[in-house]
Amino acid sequence: MAITIKDIATALKISPSTVSRALNDHPNISEDTKKLVSAKAKELKYQTNFIAAGLRTKRSNSIGILVPHITSNFFASAIDGIQKIVSDNGYYTIICQSNENYHDELDQIKSLLSCKVEGVILSISSDTKDFEHLETLQAYDVPFVLFDRIAPGFDTPTVEANDFTGGFQAVEHLIKRGRKKIAHLGGPGLLGISKSRYEGYLEALRTYDYEINEDFVVFTDPDQKHDAIIEKMFENPKNRPDALFTFSDELAVEAILKLKKMGLTVPREVSVVGFGNSNLCEIVEPNLTSVTHEPIEMGEAAAELLFKVIQKRHIPPHQLHMKFDSRVVIRDSSR
Amino acid sequence: MAITIKDIATALKISPSTVSRALNDHPNISEDTKKLVSAKAKELKYQTNFIAAGLRTKRSNSIGILVPHITSNFFASAIDGIQKIVSDNGYYTIICQSNENYHDELDQIKSLLSCKVEGVILSISSDTKDFEHLETLQAYDVPFVLFDRIAPGFDTPTVEANDFTGGFQAVEHLIKRGRKKIAHLGGPGLLGISKSRYEGYLEALRTYDYEINEDFVVFTDPDQKHDAIIEKMFENPKNRPDALFTFSDELAVEAILKLKKMGLTVPREVSVVGFGNSNLCEIVEPNLTSVTHEPIEMGEAAAELLFKVIQKRHIPPHQLHMKFDSRVVIRDSSR
DNA sequence: CTGAAAGCGCTTACAG
DNA sequence: CTGAAAGCGCTTACAG
Numbered sequence: 001m002a003i004t005i006k007d008i009a010t011a012l013k014i015s016p017s018t019v020s021r022a023l024n025d026h027p028n029i030s031e032d033t034k035k036l037v038s039a040k041a042k043e044l045k046y047q048t049n050f051i052a053a054g055l056r057t058k059r060s061n062s063i064g065i066l067v068p069h070i071t072s073n074f075f076a077s078a079i080d081g082i083q084k085i086v087s088d089n090g091y092y093t094i095i096c097q098s099n100e101n102y103h104d105e106l107d108q109i110k111s112l113l114s115c116k117v118e119g120v121i122l123s124i125s126s127d128t129k130d131f132e133h134l135e136t137l138q139a140y141d142v143p144f145v146l147f148d149r150i151a152p153g154f155d156t157p158t159v160e161a162n163d164f165t166g167g168f169q170a171v172e173h174l175i176k177r178g179r180k181k182i183a184h185l186g187g188p189g190l191l192g193i194s195k196s197r198y199e200g201y202l203e204a205l206r207t208y209d210y211e212i213n214e215d216f217v218v219f220t221d222p223d224q225k226h227d228a229i230i231e232k233m234f235e236n237p238k239n240r241p242d243a244l245f246t247f248s249d250e251l252a253v254e255a256i257l258k259l260k261k262m263g264l265t266v267p268r269e270v271s272v273v274g275f276g277n278s279n280l281c282e283i284v285e286p287n288l289t290s291v292t293h294e295p296i297e298m299g300e301a302a303a304e305l306l307f308k309v310i311q312k313r314h315i316p317p318h319q320l321h322m323k324f325d326s327r328v329v330i331r332d333s334s335r
Numbered sequence: 336m337a338i339t340i341k342d343i344a345t346a347l348k349i350s351p352s353t354v355s356r357a358l359n360d361h362p363n364i365s366e367d368t369k370k371l372v373s374a375k376a377k378e379l380k381y382q383t384n385f386i387a388a389g390l391r392t393k394r395s396n397s398i399g400i401l402v403p404h405i406t407s408n409f410f411a412s413a414i415d416g417i418q419k420i421v422s423d424n425g426y427y428t429i430i431c432q433s434n435e436n437y438h439d440e441l442d443q444i445k446s447l448l449s450c451k452v453e454g455v456i457l458s459i460s461s462d463t464k465d466f467e468h469l470e471t472l473q474a475y476d477v478p479f480v481l482f483d484r485i486a487p488g489f490d491t492p493t494v495e496a497n498d499f500t501g502g503f504q505a506v507e508h509l510i511k512r513g514r515k516k517i518a519h520l521g522g523p524g525l526l527g528i529s530k531s532r533y534e535g536y537l538e539a540l541r542t543y544d545y546e547i548n549e550d551f552v553v554f555t556d557p558d559q560k561h562d563a564i565i566e567k568m569f570e571n572p573k574n575r576p577d578a579l580f581t582f583s584d585e586l587a588v589e590a591i592l593k594l595k596k597m598g599l600t601v602p603r604e605v606s607v608v609g610f611g612n613s614n615l616c617e618i619v620e621p622n623l624t625s626v627t628h629e630p631i632e633m634g635e636a637a638a639e640l641l642f643k644v645i646q647k648r649h650i651p652p653h654q655l656h657m658k659f660d661s662r663v664v665i666r667d668s669s670r
Numbered sequence: 671c672t673g674a675a676a677g678c679g680c681t682t683a684c685a686g
Numbered sequence: 687c688t689g690a691a692a693g694c695g696c697t698t699a700c701a702g
Contacts, residue, residue, distance in 0.1 A: 002475060004679055015689045020681060028687055045474070050449045051390050052679035055694045060386060071415055076406040083432065092446055095430045097418065111427055114385045139380070140337060253618055283588055285620040339695055350673045355697060363671055387695035390678045673702085679694105686689085 003046045012040055023048070054116065063306060064112035065095045066105065066122040068149075073249075073278045074295045075123070078147065081299025082121060089307055091118075098125040100188075100222055109133045113140055119306045120144040121299075124151055126188035126222055143309040145302045150192055157305040157315065159298050159322045163193045166291040166326040167200020168207075170245045170273045173289070173328045175208050177335075179243035179271055183216035183233055185226070185255060187247035194219060194247060197275065201245055216241055226251065230258040234270065242270060243334075249274035253284045256333065271334040286332035294324055338381045347375055358383070389451065398641060399447035400430045401440065401457040403484075408584075408613045409630045410458070413482065416634025417456060424642055426453070433460040435523075435557055444468045448475055454641045455479040456634075459486055461523035461557055478644040480637045485527055492640040492650065494633050494657045498528045501626040501661040502535020503542075505580045505608045508624070508663045510543050512670075514578035514606055518551035518568055520561070520590060522582035529554060529582060532610065536580055551576055561586065565593040569605065577605060578669075584609035588619045591668065606669040621667030629659055 005023070009016040014033065022029045022037035040046075054060040063086060067075040079095060086093050094115055098105035105125050112120055113136070120137060122144055131151045137144050138154075146158040174182050184201045187194035198217070205212055218229050234240050246252040252274030256266050264270050266286055274281065274290040281288040301322055308315050340358070344351040349368065357364045357372035375381075389395040398421055402410040414430060421428050429450055431443035440460050447455055448471070455472060457479055466486045472479050473489075481493040509517050519536045522529035533552070540547055553564050569575050581587040587609030591601050599605050601621055609616065609625040616623040636657055643650050 002679095005681095006679080016680085017682080017690075018688055020679095021688085024681085026682095030687060033687085045471070047445065047448045047475075049390075049451060049679055051386055051395060051451050052694090053681075055384075055386050055390055055696085056679080056681045058694070069415075070405060071408070071411040073406070076411050080404070080406055080432070092429060092431075092450065094427060096427075097415070110382065113382045115427065116384060116386050136380070140382075257618070280618060283592070283615060284618050337695095340697095341695080351696085352674075352698080353672055355695095356672085359697085361698095365671060368671085384695055387678090388697075390680085391695080391697045393678070671702105673700105675700090676698090678696090681694090682692090684689105684691090686687105 002049070003044045004049070005046075007044060008037060008040050008046060011044070012036060058116075060116045060118055061091050062094055062115065062117045063091055063303075063310075064108075064115070064117040064120040064122075065093050066098060066108050066112065066120060067095075067147075068100045068123060068125050069097050070095065073280075074148075074276060074293060077295035078299035078302075081296035082303045085300050085303035085307070098127075100125045100127055102127045102129065106133050109136065113137075113142065117142065119310050121147050121302050121306055123147045123149045124191075125149075126191050129190060143306060145306045145309070147302045148193065148298065152192065157302075157309065157320050157322075159302040159305065160193070160324070161293050161298070162323040162325050163196035164200040164203070166275060166293070167197035167245065168204045169200075169326065169328050170275070170291050171201045171204035172208070173330070174243040174245065174271055174273060174334060175204065175210070177243075177271060180210075181213070181216065181239075181241045182210070182243040182245060183241035184218075185229070185233075185244060185246040185251050186217065186219040187251075188221055189219040197247055215239070220247070220251065226254050227258050230255050231262065234259060234262060234264065240270075243272070244270060245273045245275075247275055249276040249278045249280045249288060249290055252288050252290070252333075253280050256284055256286075256288070267332065267334050273328070273334055277329050281329070281331060284333075286335075289328065289331045289334040291328055292326040294326075298322075298324055337384070338379045339384070340381075342379060343372060343375050343381060346379070347371060393451075395451045395453055396426050397429055397450065397452045398426055398638075398645075399450070399452040399455040399457075400428050401443050401447065401455060402430075402432060402482075403435045403458060403460050404432050405430065408615075409483075409611060409628060412630035413458075413634035413637075416631035417638045420635050420638035420642070433462075435460045435462055437462045437464065441468050444471065448472075448477065452477065454645050456482050456637050456641055458482045458484045459526075460484075461526050464525065478641060480641045480644070482637045483528065483633065487527065492637075492644065492655050492657075494637040494640065495528070495659070496628050496633070497658040497660050498531035499535040499538070501610060501628070502532035502580065503539045504535075504661065504663050505610070505626050506536050506539035507543070508665070509578040509580065509606055509608060509669060510539065510545070512578075512606060515545075516548070516551065516574075516576045517545070517578040517580060518576035519553075520564070520568075520579060520581040520586050521552060521554040522586075523556055524554040532582055550574070555582070555586065561589050562593050565590050566597065569594065569597060569599065575605075578607070579605060580608045580610075582610055584611040584613045584615045584623060584625055587623055587625070587668075588615050591619055591621075591623070602667065602669050608663070608669055612664050616664070616666060619668075621670075624666045624669040625664055627661040627664060629661075633657075633659055
């Protein structure tokens, strides 16, 4: 049987109220009893029962994290950043995955509600078309921060990369290297981040008076085999792109491997720029030029914003919707 | 304010007891009231308060996962496997990281105890020298399963890779390819898995009557820069290894990149074999030969074992300590 | 088949 | 500075 406050109280012949207050460092308790209580607590290896305390105070000390999957460089590092802030605040996290699946996302939100988390940091799945579940969160008064993959139109903090300028910079870089026919391998079509990166691509082409070629743009699904798409994009020597900007580093790596199999040299025949600046960049050959995407900093920012909402602290309007600017890290794949 | 059982009860003019029983599908409750109750629950968007239920039943429906870090292919995938089984059982997980740090590991164990998790799956940090915290878990009657990185001598289930035979097979493969001077870049010295893989290496050398050369073995720390170690190992042309077996794929990739920088060709001058068979293997060039390490299957097995202990089901002795056999996936780095 | 009552382990307003 | 009492939202043995 676990030790409770009552056990300490009877051992010390004082009331449970006093024990509770001493343990919580209440100002009205004398230093002497505080010392006595904490000594006895240590002796008996007492561990606060968060469940009971949470029920009483209606504060669970937990926050939920809901991401598409934790087996991805970006989200794993983001969780790392979030957890740092969360544990600094004396909270713990419940981490859920949607597996890029809308129904799982709904289920996980329900489960987080049942766990009475005090807030949620969430990144929507690539399969999510409607946002009723977010209204549910609002209906239950559970604060949440939208992270990286945003749902539009909610009066809640958001933390995202500046995907538009990221896409713009990537393509501008390729243009400045003299590339003429720049293709884009996009992300899941439903995601706002896919659209923004694509629009950055378009805007760069327009800015530099490049012709826009529909054949040079394909959106992809996460579980799809991309080899065929890449092959199709580059198979025709007469109308072959000489550069490719991809939605992610993972896609860029797939593209590089496939292009090499097709006998095309990177970057001489085709330059490639990814997005994410992940650890893959320095492993693939040639090393991948990529747009930065700062998961740890973004995760920390999201957690800090969430705690501000939980603690009902004022958030200056300019901090409510954070956009992390990116830059292009130039490596061999576009040199 | 969140909806409670009481709200449903008053709305339906029945007692909270009946509502609770109906919601939990108690056999004594008539089908009619069950239907009424669940309809009203849906209407009011009732969500069970797990915290309250847990306090009453002394079952939190949660299990803790404690790993060195989630930003690693292996552990992220392992968590994936664990979570699948956990949610199939109607439980949720609290995931903690020790950051390869003993003190964090202690803190996290305490926090899991306070969260009243019903069980823990844990992989010890490379910094952990004593196992008092595991005795604490036992003292509190919290079942736990040791995962991948085992602490010896506990009467509790373990799930690990067969690191010894994995190391043996890797080196045997190199020997059969005709390699004569096989080096080993080991993992953190305190970890049993480092020792086992190293012992597999030694045993293969012995089996094939190879001379054992102390200069060819170095153990590494996770946060160390390995370039200098690799350089030192391979700088002397007169006594240069012609093959390298590494503790992990990450180390193997670092080695390949460094060897290439040193002007050595892989595999012609130096063959390399990693451990983990991770996604890096098909990205690095040449593609990396590696020993399989099945995180998802191992995670699932660990979770299944844990639930057997929680439910006090009998575990046949041969299932108590699971070792996952591995095989060598041969790729270009050792061809 | 249903209800009243007790209790899980805390915290805290109230009283002294 | 300390204690008795109530209550957070459930579940369940007991009674009918």
